[in-house]
Amino acid sequence: MSQEASLFSRASTEIVDLHRFFVDWFVAARADTVDFGRFEAVMGEDLTMIAPSGAILDRDAVIDHVWQSRATCDDGFAISIEDIRPGWRTDDTIVVLYVEAQLRDGKRSRRRSSAVFTTSSSAPNGVEWRHLHETWLQVPER
Template sequence: GKDLSMVAPDGQILDREAVIDHVRASRASCDDGFAISIEDIRPGWQDADTIVVLYVEAQLRAGKHSRRQSSAVFTTSSSAPNGVEWRHLHETWLQVPER
């Protein structure tokens, strides 16, 4: 959504434009050795229109593994794909990418 914000694993706070730029740059820098898996998905706080979802994101990039604990806030939106809009994302390193 237009109000999307993100706290990156390094503590940076990104607005929607910065998140989109970050994703595009990451995608452009990836070769075929890139994979993401989502694990340990758990619902958190919720009400009629909002839910917090907790999960672990595991990445494999150029043979290096990393893991981050994530929480995301979604709200219902009739105009959004799949009927939900991503409002906030917070990621914390569990395993920093290997050097």
């Protein structure tokens, strides 16, 4: 396996794993079983996120938002990750594009995301999030 394929594979696994964490963290019935430290460990120190609204968030704001969202969803909350594909890359950095589909309170939404990952020997999947940009494809239904 080439280093590029390995980096893409690790980043893809990280995307899926992190969104599984979100479901477990946000669903009230499961929130007590989740290790929040796993989330903090993969958020790069200088992480930036552009939310679908256009707001720019730094690492602290992202971590605070996720922390505050603990146990705010019912058992029907779901996230699926679709259409994962590689973008620009170097030996230790990759841009990965994907679509995140959510079902929350019976309402669907979809967002296209591009995420920048760098290698990190201390992260669970060997990569950490450095930048995330999300754009609405389908705003949450009303």
